[in-house]
Structure formats: C-alpha cells, structure tokens
Amino acid sequence: MPRKLSTLDPQRLDNQICFAVYSAAHAFNRVYKPLLDRLGLTYPQYLVMLVLWERDDVPVKDIGERLFLDSGTLTPLLKRLEAAHLVKRTRSSEDERQVLIALTAQGHALKEKARSVPQSILAASDCSVSELVTMKDEIVALRDRLNAVIGE
Amino acid sequence: MPRKLSTLDPQRLDNQICFAVYSAAHAFNRVYKPLLDRLGLTYPQYLVMLVLWERDDVPVKDIGERLFLDSGTLTPLLKRLEAAHLVKRTRSSEDERQVLIALTAQGHALKEKARSVPQSILAASDCSVSELVTMKDEIVALRDRLNAVIGE
DNA sequence: TCACATTTAATTGTTCGCAATTGAATAAGC
DNA sequence: GCTTATTCAATTGCGAACAATTAAATGTGA
Known part of the structure; x- marks a missing residue:
C-alpha cells in the first residue's frame, strides 16, 4: 500500500486543471460583475451582446453554437434582454421555426459604453x-x- | 474612423481569454457528466467530496474557502449530499454557529469508486x-x- | 400526396452561484 | 451585566446551465 505523495496524487483538488479552470471562470465573473452592473448586463448576457455586436439578425441557434449554449439557456436570457429593450425577437418568415435576434438602437448604442x-x-x-x-x-x-x- | 482589424479588436468574442476560460469550464463539465453520473454526483458535489476526502469534519466555511464558494451555494448542496447519505451535518458544540461536515462510511467508500x-x-x-x-x-x-x- | 425524419424553439424541472437578508452565537469594551 | 460589533449559517430570490420533452415547421422519399 504505497502512500501517495500529495503533490502527485491525481485525486487531490489542487492537482486538477479542471478545478483551476472552474475557479478561474468564477474569479473572472466576480471581476466582471461591477463593470457589467453599470451596463445592466450579467456575464452571459454580455457574451450574447458581444456575439450580436459582431453580427445581429441571427437565429438563436447561431448564438448557441457560438457560445456553446442551448435554447434552454438562451430563450429566457434573450427574453430578459428583450425586456431590457436591447434586442428584438422576431420569428423568421422564411423558416417559421427560427427566431431571429436583432439589436435595438439601445442595443447597438451599448457597444460604445462597453468599450x-x-x-x-x-x-x-x-x-x-x-x-x-x-x-x-x-x-x-x-x-x-x-x-x-x-x-x- | 479606423476600421479595427478583427484579430486585434479587444471587443471581439474570440479575442477574450475570459470566454476561453468560461467555455472550457463548460466543456470540462460536459466531459465529467457521464463519469460523475455513475457516482451519483454533480461536478460541484464532486469538488466538495474531493475536499472532504482530503480532510473531513470541517466547518462549511472551510469548504467554501477551498472552493471559493459561499454558504448560499454550499448549504443546499450539502443537504443534498446528506440526503444521499454521503455526509453528516452536525452543529459544533464548541461554536454553535458552525456546522461541521463529516463523511459517512458511504462517503469514504465513494473515494475508491472515484479513483x-x-x-x-x-x-x-x-x-x-x-x-x-x-x-x-x-x-x-x-x-x-x-x-x-x-x-x- | 402522404408518411416520416429532421430541425428549431420553447417549456419544464433540477442544480448551481451569488447577493441580500435574517437570526443566532460569540467576542470586546464599557 | 449590558451594549455593540463580528462571525457564521440559513434563507430567499434571481439568473444561469442543462437534460428531457413538446410542438411546430420543413425537407425527403415513396
């Protein structure tokens, strides 16, 4: 029964890269929070806005592929952005399964404030x-x- | 009005390290999911177990400092671990504000399955x-x- | 045309993550 | 003893995150 050296033990928390990534993501979130509060955005909402500032009038699916998120996450998030008058959700006339997300004037304007x-x-x-x-x-x-x- | 080169634009999604970290954390989570399902744990629950496998009978606060999480996250999570018979929550007799978290026999045993x-x-x-x-x-x-x- | 699979969003339910508040216990100073 | 501040956990409420399901629209092949 060999006693594992803790610095090599793969089951030790501090040896796991995933925990490093996980905790770094939270640290980023905490740094972003006060900055994004001034914009009225959460971090995931900010990510969606970054995508839309590059190109808007895109279906929900496209945003999800860009951010690795599914509609269960995006639908309510986008509804909150719509309630904040930053985006408009319109069902596509070409393919009625799709909901197209477009920026409002306010949504476009926010890009400058976020610079x-x-x-x-x-x-x-x-x-x-x-x-x-x-x-x-x-x-x-x-x-x-x-x-x-x-x-x- | 200079047109920014997209490869240098700091407001571009793909140029942001935080999004890299954020999306990598999700990717890790998705890889862990099937592995942890077999143990009956979620990823944050797995992190708590890693901490306890190193040393248990510790207050909630200590776990939180290790994982950078607060009691609002840990209290319900620990209750779920208790409901799964993996930990026992006992209020400290020395300082009744503290709740000490100890592994059950099942909790200890799970370490082998998680190896x-x-x-x-x-x-x-x-x-x-x-x-x-x-x-x-x-x-x-x-x-x-x-x-x-x-x-x- | 009709049947069937695929695509796409929305919905539902569970779990995290955190801010803010509450409430209890302890410590410190008078 | 009494007041006050601090510490700690629990609670509440909101916003993600995702699995699973539902439902509608589209495309495909017989």
Whole structure:
C-alpha cells in the first residue's frame, strides 16, 4: 500500500486543471460583475451582446453554437434582454421555426459604453497581452479537444 | 474612423481569454457528466467530496474557502449530499454557529469508486501531463491575481 | 400526396452561484 | 451585566446551465 505523495496524487483538488479552470471562470465573473452592473448586463448576457455586436439578425441557434449554449439557456436570457429593450425577437418568415435576434438602437448604442470593459479586465489580470493571448490559445485548444470527445 | 482589424479588436468574442476560460469550464463539465453520473454526483458535489476526502469534519466555511464558494451555494448542496447519505451535518458544540461536515462510511467508500475519474479526464484532454500541469499553474496564477483584485 | 425524419424553439424541472437578508452565537469594551 | 460589533449559517430570490420533452415547421422519399 504505497502512500501517495500529495503533490502527485491525481485525486487531490489542487492537482486538477479542471478545478483551476472552474475557479478561474468564477474569479473572472466576480471581476466582471461591477463593470457589467453599470451596463445592466450579467456575464452571459454580455457574451450574447458581444456575439450580436459582431453580427445581429441571427437565429438563436447561431448564438448557441457560438457560445456553446442551448435554447434552454438562451430563450429566457434573450427574453430578459428583450425586456431590457436591447434586442428584438422576431420569428423568421422564411423558416417559421427560427427566431431571429436583432439589436435595438439601445442595443447597438451599448457597444460604445462597453468599450472600456476589456481593458479593465486586462488590468485586473495583471499580465501582458502576449501572455494572455498565449494562454487563451492554449485554453481554447484544450476546450476544443474536450468538445471533440463529447461528440465521440 | 479606423476600421479595427478583427484579430486585434479587444471587443471581439474570440479575442477574450475570459470566454476561453468560461467555455472550457463548460466543456470540462460536459466531459465529467457521464463519469460523475455513475457516482451519483454533480461536478460541484464532486469538488466538495474531493475536499472532504482530503480532510473531513470541517466547518462549511472551510469548504467554501477551498472552493471559493459561499454558504448560499454550499448549504443546499450539502443537504443534498446528506440526503444521499454521503455526509453528516452536525452543529459544533464548541461554536454553535458552525456546522461541521463529516463523511459517512458511504462517503469514504465513494473515494475508491472515484479513483478512475482523473485519468478519464486526462485521456479526454488528449494532452501530456506536464503540459497540463504547466497550464494549470498558469491558470491558477491568473485566478489568484483576479481574486486579489476583488478584495481590492 | 402522404408518411416520416429532421430541425428549431420553447417549456419544464433540477442544480448551481451569488447577493441580500435574517437570526443566532460569540467576542470586546464599557 | 449590558451594549455593540463580528462571525457564521440559513434563507430567499434571481439568473444561469442543462437534460428531457413538446410542438411546430420543413425537407425527403415513396
């Protein structure tokens, strides 16, 4: 019965990359919170707005593929954005199964107010841009490998 | 009015490390799901069990500090673990404000059944151990810098 | 045309995650 | 002893996140 060295024990919390990622995601969320409160957005709502600022008038499905989220998450979230007058939901006339999401004037305008958010996050990261880009690319590559396993 | 190159635009979704972390956390969760279903645990419940397998008979507060979660999250989660007969919640006699969490025999036994989980995750990551350790350390360092900003 | 599969959103129910509040227990100072 | 502040857990309410189901629209093949 070998006594495992805790620094190598794969069952130890601090040795798990998934917990590192999980807890880092929460840390990001907490840093974003006060910034996004001023915009009246939650972090997932902010992600949806980022997608729409790149291109709007898109079906819910497209937003979900971009963010890896399903309609069970997006439908109520989008209804809240609609209630906040940031987006408009319209059923497509070409394919009535689709609901198209378009920005309102307010939704477009919010992009300017949100312009300072990324640099605030960068400052909080206390890290060079190039280091962050490298890490981001590594994490994305890991995420894509994980997602590949899920679809078998 | 300069047209920003999208590969440099900080407001672009794919340029944001936080989205990389956020989406990687979800990807991990999806990989864990089938593995943890067999143990009857969710991922946050699994994290709590990891903490308790290292040391149990600890107050809720300690678990929260380890996982960066508060009692609003942990109280109902621990009640579900208690309902599953994996932990016992007892109010401390020394300080009656504290609730001590101890593993049951079933809770201890589950550690063996969970032993194969980390290696399944490693396989899904499709990545060398040393690469993962390096990434983990970088992500933890980033997380800790973010958490440092939150407390001002 | 008709039957059947596929696509797409919406809905329902369970679990996290956190802010804000409540309430109880403890500690500190007078 | 009394007041006050602090600590800690529980509670409440809201917003994700996802599985599973439902329902409608579309496409396909016989």
